[in-house]
Amino acid sequence: xxxxxxxxxxxxxxxxxxxxxxxxxxxxxxxxxxxxxxxxxxxxxxxxxxxxxxxxxxxxxxxxxxxxxxxxxxxxxxxxxxxxxxxxxxxxxxxxxxxxxxxxxxxxxxxxxxxxxxxxxxxxxxxxxxxxxxxxxxxxxxxxxxxxxxxxxxxxxxxxxxxxxxxxxxxxxxxxxxxxxxxxxxxxxxxxxxxxxxxxxxxxxxxxxxxxxxxxxxxxxxxxxxxxxxxxxxxxxxxxxxxxxxxxxxxxxxxxxxxxxxxxxxxxxxxxxxxxxxxxxxxxxxxxxxxxxx
Amino acid sequence: xxxxxxxxxxxxxxxxxxxxxxxxxxxxxxxxxxxxxxxxxxxxxxxxxxxxxxxxxxxxxxxxxxxxxxxxxxxxxxxxxxxxxxxxxxxxxxxxxxxxxxxxxxxxx
Numbered sequence: 325x326x327x328x329x330x331x332x333x334x335x336x337x338x339x340x341x342x343x344x345x346x347x348x349x350x351x352x353x354x355x356x357x358x359x360x361x362x363x364x365x366x367x368x369x370x371x372x373x374x375x376x377x378x379x380x381x382x383x384x385x386x387x388x389x390x391x392x393x394x395x396x397x398x399x400x401x402x403x404x405x406x407x408x409x410x411x412x413x414x415x416x417x418x419x420x421x422x423x424x425x426x427x428x429x430x431x432x433x434x435x436x437x438x439x440x441x442x443x444x445x446x447x448x449x450x451x452x453x454x455x456x457x458x459x460x461x462x463x464x465x466x467x468x469x470x471x472x473x474x475x476x477x478x479x480x481x482x483x484x485x486x487x488x489x490x491x492x493x494x495x496x497x498x499x500x501x502x503x504x505x506x507x508x509x510x511x512x513x514x515x516x517x518x519x520x521x522x523x524x525x526x527x528x529x530x531x532x533x534x535x536x537x538x539x540x541x542x543x544x545x546x547x548x549x550x551x552x553x554x555x556x557x558x559x560x561x562x563x564x565x566x567x568x569x570x571x572x573x574x575x576x577x578x579x580x581x582x583x584x585x586x587x588x589x590x591x592x593x594x595x596x597x598x599x600x601x602x603x604x605x606x607x608x609x610x611x612x613x614x615x616x617x618x
Numbered sequence: 619x620x621x622x623x624x625x626x627x628x629x630x631x632x633x634x635x636x637x638x639x640x641x642x643x644x645x646x647x648x649x650x651x652x653x654x655x656x657x658x659x660x661x662x663x664x665x666x667x668x669x670x671x672x673x674x675x676x677x678x679x680x681x682x683x684x685x686x687x688x689x690x691x692x693x694x695x696x697x698x699x700x701x702x703x704x705x706x707x708x709x710x711x712x713x714x715x716x717x718x719x720x721x722x723x724x725x726x727x
Contacts, residue, residue, distance in 0.1 A: 406642055406727040411635060415627050415646065415719045498620060528653060529620035557700035558653040590701050593709055 422501035426536025444525030651716035684716030
Protein backbone atom coordinates (compact mmCIF):
# COMPACT_ATOMS: atom_id res chain seq x y z
CA UNK A 325 0.00 0.00 0.00
CA UNK A 326 1.24 3.45 -0.87
CA UNK A 327 2.58 5.27 2.17
CA UNK A 328 1.60 8.71 0.92
CA UNK A 329 -2.07 8.39 0.20
CA UNK A 330 -3.06 4.93 1.38
CA UNK A 331 -3.94 3.83 -2.13
CA UNK A 332 -3.71 0.26 -3.29
CA UNK A 333 -0.23 0.31 -4.77
CA UNK A 334 1.58 -2.99 -4.52
CA UNK A 335 -0.39 -4.10 -1.51
CA UNK A 336 0.98 -5.61 1.64
CA UNK A 337 4.28 -7.47 1.65
CA UNK A 338 4.39 -10.97 3.11
CA UNK A 339 7.83 -12.19 4.14
CA UNK A 340 8.71 -15.52 5.68
CA UNK A 341 11.32 -15.11 8.43
CA UNK A 342 14.41 -17.19 7.66
CA UNK A 343 17.37 -17.82 9.87
CA UNK A 344 19.86 -15.37 8.53
CA UNK A 345 18.95 -13.65 5.33
CA UNK A 346 17.71 -10.12 5.37
CA UNK A 347 17.17 -9.72 1.73
CA UNK A 348 16.03 -6.18 1.30
CA UNK A 349 15.00 -6.67 -2.24
CA UNK A 350 11.33 -7.13 -1.58
CA UNK A 351 9.50 -5.26 -4.22
CA UNK A 352 8.42 -1.99 -2.79
CA UNK A 353 8.65 -0.37 -6.15
CA UNK A 354 6.08 2.34 -6.21
CA UNK A 355 6.09 2.65 -9.92
CA UNK A 356 3.14 4.97 -9.97
CA UNK A 357 3.26 8.72 -9.82
CA UNK A 358 1.42 10.86 -7.44
CA UNK A 359 -0.99 12.63 -9.66
CA UNK A 360 -3.81 10.32 -8.65
CA UNK A 361 -4.59 9.69 -12.26
CA UNK A 362 -2.77 6.43 -11.97
CA UNK A 363 -4.09 4.89 -8.89
CA UNK A 364 -6.77 2.67 -10.14
CA UNK A 365 -5.37 1.76 -13.51
CA UNK A 366 -4.88 -1.76 -12.33
CA UNK A 367 -8.28 -2.03 -10.79
CA UNK A 368 -10.84 -4.08 -12.61
CA UNK A 369 -12.45 -1.93 -15.21
CA UNK A 370 -14.61 -4.89 -15.65
CA UNK A 371 -13.69 -6.54 -18.79
CA UNK A 372 -16.13 -9.29 -17.91
CA UNK A 373 -19.06 -7.05 -18.69
CA UNK A 374 -20.41 -9.68 -21.02
CA UNK A 375 -21.10 -11.97 -18.11
CA UNK A 376 -23.74 -9.59 -16.87
CA UNK A 377 -25.46 -8.78 -20.09
CA UNK A 378 -28.67 -10.44 -19.07
CA UNK A 379 -29.48 -8.07 -16.28
CA UNK A 380 -29.29 -4.82 -18.14
CA UNK A 381 -30.05 -5.53 -21.74
CA UNK A 382 -32.71 -2.81 -21.80
CA UNK A 383 -30.22 -0.05 -21.12
CA UNK A 384 -28.15 -0.61 -24.20
CA UNK A 385 -30.05 1.87 -26.31
CA UNK A 386 -28.45 4.97 -24.89
CA UNK A 387 -27.62 7.03 -27.94
CA UNK A 388 -26.05 9.95 -26.20
CA UNK A 389 -22.56 9.77 -24.92
CA UNK A 390 -22.09 10.16 -21.22
CA UNK A 391 -18.54 11.27 -21.74
CA UNK A 392 -19.70 14.71 -22.67
CA UNK A 393 -21.12 15.47 -19.31
CA UNK A 394 -19.36 13.09 -17.07
CA UNK A 395 -17.97 15.89 -14.97
CA UNK A 396 -20.95 18.07 -14.61
CA UNK A 397 -22.54 17.65 -11.28
CA UNK A 398 -25.98 18.79 -12.21
CA UNK A 399 -28.24 16.03 -11.11
CA UNK A 400 -31.41 16.95 -12.89
CA UNK A 401 -30.40 15.97 -16.42
CA UNK A 402 -30.05 12.32 -15.64
CA UNK A 403 -33.48 11.44 -14.38
CA UNK A 404 -34.67 9.61 -17.45
CA UNK A 405 -31.45 7.82 -18.27
CA UNK A 406 -30.67 6.33 -14.89
CA UNK A 407 -31.58 3.09 -13.28
CA UNK A 408 -31.51 2.30 -9.59
CA UNK A 409 -30.12 -1.07 -8.64
CA UNK A 410 -30.76 -2.46 -5.19
CA UNK A 411 -27.75 -4.15 -3.66
CA UNK A 412 -28.40 -4.43 0.08
CA UNK A 413 -25.14 -6.14 0.80
CA UNK A 414 -22.65 -5.76 3.61
CA UNK A 415 -19.84 -3.35 2.81
CA UNK A 416 -17.32 -5.86 4.10
CA UNK A 417 -19.01 -8.80 2.37
CA UNK A 418 -15.88 -9.62 0.42
CA UNK A 419 -13.66 -9.55 3.49
CA UNK A 420 -16.17 -11.65 5.41
CA UNK A 421 -16.31 -14.19 2.58
CA UNK A 422 -12.52 -14.47 2.48
CA UNK A 423 -12.48 -14.76 6.27
CA UNK A 424 -14.92 -17.65 6.12
CA UNK A 425 -12.73 -19.29 3.52
CA UNK A 426 -9.75 -18.91 5.88
CA UNK A 427 -11.85 -20.32 8.71
CA UNK A 428 -12.65 -23.40 6.65
CA UNK A 429 -9.02 -23.80 5.61
CA UNK A 430 -7.91 -23.61 9.25
CA UNK A 431 -10.61 -25.98 10.49
CA UNK A 432 -9.68 -28.52 7.81
CA UNK A 433 -6.16 -28.56 9.22
CA UNK A 434 -7.28 -28.52 12.85
CA UNK A 435 -5.43 -25.21 13.39
CA UNK A 436 -6.51 -22.94 16.24
CA UNK A 437 -6.07 -19.32 15.12
CA UNK A 438 -6.17 -16.49 17.64
CA UNK A 439 -6.26 -12.85 16.54
CA UNK A 440 -4.18 -10.81 19.01
CA UNK A 441 -4.96 -7.10 19.04
CA UNK A 442 -3.78 -4.20 21.16
CA UNK A 443 -2.30 -0.74 21.07
CA UNK A 444 1.42 -0.58 20.24
CA UNK A 445 3.62 -1.45 23.20
CA UNK A 446 1.17 -3.46 25.30
CA UNK A 447 3.47 -6.48 25.26
CA UNK A 448 1.89 -8.72 22.61
CA UNK A 449 5.22 -9.88 21.27
CA UNK A 450 6.64 -10.48 24.75
CA UNK A 451 3.55 -12.50 25.67
CA UNK A 452 3.94 -14.55 22.49
CA UNK A 453 7.66 -15.13 23.08
CA UNK A 454 6.94 -16.63 26.50
CA UNK A 455 3.96 -18.59 25.19
CA UNK A 456 6.04 -20.09 22.38
CA UNK A 457 8.79 -21.10 24.81
CA UNK A 458 6.41 -22.62 27.33
CA UNK A 459 3.64 -24.10 25.16
CA UNK A 460 5.52 -25.44 22.17
CA UNK A 461 5.84 -28.87 23.82
CA UNK A 462 2.10 -29.34 23.47
CA UNK A 463 1.52 -28.60 19.79
CA UNK A 464 3.31 -26.84 16.92
CA UNK A 465 3.06 -23.05 17.13
CA UNK A 466 3.16 -20.61 14.21
CA UNK A 467 2.83 -16.84 14.14
CA UNK A 468 1.66 -14.26 11.62
CA UNK A 469 3.14 -10.88 12.50
CA UNK A 470 1.43 -7.73 11.27
CA UNK A 471 3.32 -4.44 11.38
CA UNK A 472 3.43 -1.44 9.14
CA UNK A 473 7.15 -1.86 8.57
CA UNK A 474 10.21 -3.94 9.56
CA UNK A 475 10.89 -7.60 10.32
CA UNK A 476 11.79 -6.82 13.96
CA UNK A 477 8.90 -8.68 15.59
CA UNK A 478 9.20 -11.62 13.21
CA UNK A 479 12.87 -11.88 14.12
CA UNK A 480 12.01 -11.94 17.85
CA UNK A 481 9.40 -14.64 17.32
CA UNK A 482 11.75 -16.63 15.13
CA UNK A 483 14.39 -16.44 17.86
CA UNK A 484 11.83 -17.80 20.36
CA UNK A 485 11.69 -20.90 18.18
CA UNK A 486 8.70 -21.03 15.88
CA UNK A 487 7.80 -20.49 12.26
CA UNK A 488 6.70 -16.97 11.49
CA UNK A 489 5.64 -14.86 8.56
CA UNK A 490 5.73 -11.06 8.62
CA UNK A 491 3.03 -9.05 6.88
CA UNK A 492 4.06 -5.44 6.35
CA UNK A 493 0.94 -3.44 5.68
CA UNK A 494 2.76 -0.25 4.68
CA UNK A 495 0.27 2.55 5.30
CA UNK A 496 -2.41 0.02 6.26
CA UNK A 497 -3.53 0.12 9.87
CA UNK A 498 -4.89 -3.43 10.19
CA UNK A 499 -4.71 -6.92 8.73
CA UNK A 500 -7.59 -8.08 6.54
CA UNK A 501 -8.77 -11.50 5.42
CA UNK A 502 -6.94 -11.31 2.11
CA UNK A 503 -3.60 -10.58 3.82
CA UNK A 504 -4.35 -13.44 6.21
CA UNK A 505 -4.94 -15.80 3.26
CA UNK A 506 -1.64 -14.78 1.66
CA UNK A 507 0.17 -15.17 4.97
CA UNK A 508 -1.32 -18.65 5.50
CA UNK A 509 -0.17 -19.55 2.05
CA UNK A 510 3.39 -18.40 2.76
CA UNK A 511 3.52 -19.84 6.27
CA UNK A 512 1.77 -23.17 5.62
CA UNK A 513 1.34 -23.99 9.31
CA UNK A 514 1.48 -27.65 10.33
CA UNK A 515 -1.64 -29.74 10.92
CA UNK A 516 -2.95 -29.20 14.44
CA UNK A 517 -0.94 -25.99 15.01
CA UNK A 518 -1.68 -23.18 17.36
CA UNK A 519 -1.55 -20.04 15.21
CA UNK A 520 -1.21 -16.58 16.72
CA UNK A 521 -1.96 -13.63 14.49
CA UNK A 522 -0.33 -10.55 15.95
CA UNK A 523 -2.37 -7.76 14.39
CA UNK A 524 -1.03 -4.26 13.71
CA UNK A 525 -0.77 -2.35 17.01
CA UNK A 526 -3.95 -0.30 16.88
CA UNK A 527 -7.04 -0.29 19.08
CA UNK A 528 -9.41 0.99 16.40
CA UNK A 529 -9.21 -0.44 12.90
CA UNK A 530 -8.48 -4.17 13.38
CA UNK A 531 -11.79 -4.58 15.26
CA UNK A 532 -13.79 -4.38 12.04
CA UNK A 533 -11.95 -6.97 9.98
CA UNK A 534 -12.67 -10.65 10.46
CA UNK A 535 -9.62 -12.71 9.53
CA UNK A 536 -11.15 -16.15 9.98
CA UNK A 537 -9.81 -16.60 13.52
CA UNK A 538 -11.43 -18.75 16.20
CA UNK A 539 -11.25 -16.04 18.87
CA UNK A 540 -10.10 -12.47 19.39
CA UNK A 541 -7.78 -11.54 22.21
CA UNK A 542 -7.22 -7.92 23.22
CA UNK A 543 -4.07 -7.23 25.24
CA UNK A 544 -3.88 -4.07 27.34
CA UNK A 545 -1.20 -3.16 29.83
CA UNK A 546 -1.48 -1.52 33.23
CA UNK A 547 0.58 1.42 32.01
CA UNK A 548 -2.17 2.38 29.55
CA UNK A 549 -4.88 3.60 31.92
CA UNK A 550 -7.95 2.11 33.51
CA UNK A 551 -10.43 3.74 31.15
CA UNK A 552 -9.08 2.22 27.93
CA UNK A 553 -12.17 0.03 27.36
CA UNK A 554 -14.39 3.11 27.42
CA UNK A 555 -12.13 5.05 25.09
CA UNK A 556 -11.89 2.25 22.51
CA UNK A 557 -15.22 0.47 22.93
CA UNK A 558 -15.33 -1.14 19.48
CA UNK A 559 -12.21 -3.16 20.13
CA UNK A 560 -13.51 -4.39 23.48
CA UNK A 561 -16.93 -5.12 21.99
CA UNK A 562 -15.26 -7.39 19.43
CA UNK A 563 -13.07 -9.27 21.94
CA UNK A 564 -13.54 -12.75 23.37
CA UNK A 565 -10.76 -12.37 25.93
CA UNK A 566 -8.96 -9.38 27.42
CA UNK A 567 -5.48 -9.99 28.79
CA UNK A 568 -4.31 -7.30 31.20
CA UNK A 569 -0.52 -7.41 30.90
CA UNK A 570 2.42 -5.99 32.89
CA UNK A 571 0.81 -6.58 36.28
CA UNK A 572 4.32 -6.67 37.74
CA UNK A 573 4.22 -2.87 37.32
CA UNK A 574 1.01 -2.41 39.34
CA UNK A 575 2.82 -1.03 42.42
CA UNK A 576 4.24 1.79 40.30
CA UNK A 577 1.24 2.90 38.28
CA UNK A 578 -2.22 4.22 38.94
CA UNK A 579 -4.23 1.38 37.44
CA UNK A 580 -7.41 -0.04 38.92
CA UNK A 581 -7.79 -3.61 37.61
CA UNK A 582 -11.26 -4.10 39.04
CA UNK A 583 -12.54 -0.87 37.53
CA UNK A 584 -10.98 -1.70 34.16
CA UNK A 585 -12.75 -5.07 34.20
CA UNK A 586 -16.02 -3.35 35.05
CA UNK A 587 -15.61 -0.90 32.16
CA UNK A 588 -14.77 -3.72 29.74
CA UNK A 589 -17.83 -5.72 30.81
CA UNK A 590 -20.07 -2.67 30.43
CA UNK A 591 -19.18 -2.80 26.73
CA UNK A 592 -19.10 -6.57 26.39
CA UNK A 593 -20.89 -8.47 29.18
CA UNK A 594 -19.73 -11.92 28.03
CA UNK A 595 -16.05 -11.03 28.06
CA UNK A 596 -13.39 -13.16 29.78
CA UNK A 597 -10.53 -11.31 31.48
CA UNK A 598 -7.11 -12.42 32.72
CA UNK A 599 -4.29 -10.57 34.46
CA UNK A 600 -0.74 -11.59 33.61
CA UNK A 601 2.83 -10.46 33.53
CA UNK A 602 4.49 -11.75 30.38
CA UNK A 603 7.84 -10.70 31.86
CA UNK A 604 7.67 -12.45 35.27
CA UNK A 605 5.19 -15.19 34.33
CA UNK A 606 2.69 -14.21 37.02
CA UNK A 607 -0.82 -15.38 36.12
CA UNK A 608 0.40 -16.89 32.87
CA UNK A 609 -1.00 -20.37 33.58
CA UNK A 610 -4.54 -19.00 33.33
CA UNK A 611 -3.66 -17.74 29.83
CA UNK A 612 -2.33 -21.15 28.81
CA UNK A 613 -5.44 -22.81 30.23
CA UNK A 614 -7.66 -20.44 28.24
CA UNK A 615 -5.75 -21.16 25.02
CA UNK A 616 -5.89 -24.92 25.62
CA UNK A 617 -9.63 -24.77 26.24
CA UNK A 618 -10.29 -22.55 23.24
CA UNK B 619 -7.76 5.11 8.77
CA UNK B 620 -9.83 2.01 8.10
CA UNK B 621 -12.31 4.23 6.25
CA UNK B 622 -9.98 3.96 3.25
CA UNK B 623 -10.27 0.16 3.14
CA UNK B 624 -14.00 0.29 3.80
CA UNK B 625 -14.58 2.84 1.06
CA UNK B 626 -12.43 0.74 -1.24
CA UNK B 627 -14.70 -2.22 -0.50
CA UNK B 628 -17.76 -0.14 -1.42
CA UNK B 629 -16.19 1.00 -4.67
CA UNK B 630 -15.02 -2.52 -5.60
CA UNK B 631 -18.46 -4.01 -5.03
CA UNK B 632 -20.29 -1.23 -6.84
CA UNK B 633 -17.94 -1.21 -9.85
CA UNK B 634 -18.42 -4.95 -10.15
CA UNK B 635 -22.21 -4.64 -10.22
CA UNK B 636 -22.07 -1.62 -12.53
CA UNK B 637 -20.70 -3.89 -15.24
CA UNK B 638 -19.33 -1.07 -17.34
CA UNK B 639 -22.13 1.42 -16.76
CA UNK B 640 -21.48 4.82 -15.29
CA UNK B 641 -22.40 5.12 -11.59
CA UNK B 642 -24.13 8.36 -10.54
CA UNK B 643 -24.96 7.72 -6.94
CA UNK B 644 -24.42 5.13 -4.23
CA UNK B 645 -26.56 4.84 -1.12
CA UNK B 646 -25.00 3.23 1.93
CA UNK B 647 -25.88 2.79 5.58
CA UNK B 648 -23.29 3.45 8.26
CA UNK B 649 -24.79 2.81 11.68
CA UNK B 650 -24.06 5.27 14.48
CA UNK B 651 -22.44 2.49 16.52
CA UNK B 652 -20.01 1.48 13.75
CA UNK B 653 -16.46 2.67 14.18
CA UNK B 654 -16.70 4.43 10.85
CA UNK B 655 -16.66 8.20 10.35
CA UNK B 656 -18.96 9.30 7.50
CA UNK B 657 -16.94 12.45 6.76
CA UNK B 658 -13.78 10.38 6.36
CA UNK B 659 -15.62 8.07 4.00
CA UNK B 660 -16.71 11.03 1.87
CA UNK B 661 -13.11 12.17 1.70
CA UNK B 662 -11.82 8.70 0.80
CA UNK B 663 -14.64 8.20 -1.70
CA UNK B 664 -13.38 11.02 -3.90
CA UNK B 665 -9.86 9.59 -3.91
CA UNK B 666 -10.85 5.98 -4.42
CA UNK B 667 -13.34 6.61 -7.23
CA UNK B 668 -10.95 8.56 -9.40
CA UNK B 669 -10.42 6.87 -12.71
CA UNK B 670 -13.25 4.39 -12.10
CA UNK B 671 -16.82 4.07 -13.35
CA UNK B 672 -17.81 5.91 -10.20
CA UNK B 673 -15.77 9.06 -10.71
CA UNK B 674 -17.91 12.07 -9.82
CA UNK B 675 -20.62 9.91 -8.24
CA UNK B 676 -22.39 11.05 -5.11
CA UNK B 677 -22.09 9.06 -1.91
CA UNK B 678 -25.29 9.19 0.11
CA UNK B 679 -24.68 8.03 3.68
CA UNK B 680 -27.64 7.20 5.87
CA UNK B 681 -26.83 6.85 9.58
CA UNK B 682 -29.24 4.57 11.44
CA UNK B 683 -29.18 5.57 15.13
CA UNK B 684 -28.15 3.18 17.89
CA UNK B 685 -31.17 1.39 19.34
CA UNK B 686 -31.35 -1.37 21.88
CA UNK B 687 -33.91 -3.45 23.69
CA UNK B 688 -33.66 -4.32 27.38
CA UNK B 689 -34.23 -7.97 28.24
CA UNK B 690 -34.93 -7.11 31.87
CA UNK B 691 -37.62 -4.41 31.56
CA UNK B 692 -38.57 -4.98 27.93
CA UNK B 693 -38.11 -1.34 26.98
CA UNK B 694 -36.53 -0.13 23.71
CA UNK B 695 -34.14 2.78 24.12
CA UNK B 696 -31.57 4.86 22.22
CA UNK B 697 -27.88 3.99 22.49
CA UNK B 698 -25.49 6.84 21.89
CA UNK B 699 -22.37 4.77 22.58
CA UNK B 700 -21.38 1.15 23.05
CA UNK B 701 -21.98 1.14 26.80
CA UNK B 702 -24.75 -1.40 27.01
CA UNK B 703 -26.82 -0.04 29.85
CA UNK B 704 -30.59 0.40 29.99
CA UNK B 705 -31.96 3.41 31.93
CA UNK B 706 -33.48 0.79 34.31
CA UNK B 707 -29.95 -0.21 35.31
CA UNK B 708 -29.81 -3.56 33.52
CA UNK B 709 -26.86 -4.39 31.29
CA UNK B 710 -28.71 -7.29 29.67
CA UNK B 711 -29.52 -5.51 26.43
CA UNK B 712 -29.71 -6.43 22.78
CA UNK B 713 -28.58 -4.01 20.08
CA UNK B 714 -31.34 -3.56 17.49
CA UNK B 715 -29.73 -1.06 15.16
CA UNK B 716 -26.68 1.14 14.72
CA UNK B 717 -24.26 -1.53 13.56
CA UNK B 718 -25.27 -1.47 9.89
CA UNK B 719 -22.50 -1.18 7.34
CA UNK B 720 -24.31 -1.91 4.12
CA UNK B 721 -24.46 -0.87 0.48
CA UNK B 722 -28.14 -0.26 -0.16
CA UNK B 723 -28.42 0.74 -3.81
CA UNK B 724 -26.74 2.46 -6.71
CA UNK B 725 -27.90 4.57 -9.59
CA UNK B 726 -26.36 3.86 -12.96
CA UNK B 727 -26.77 5.34 -16.42
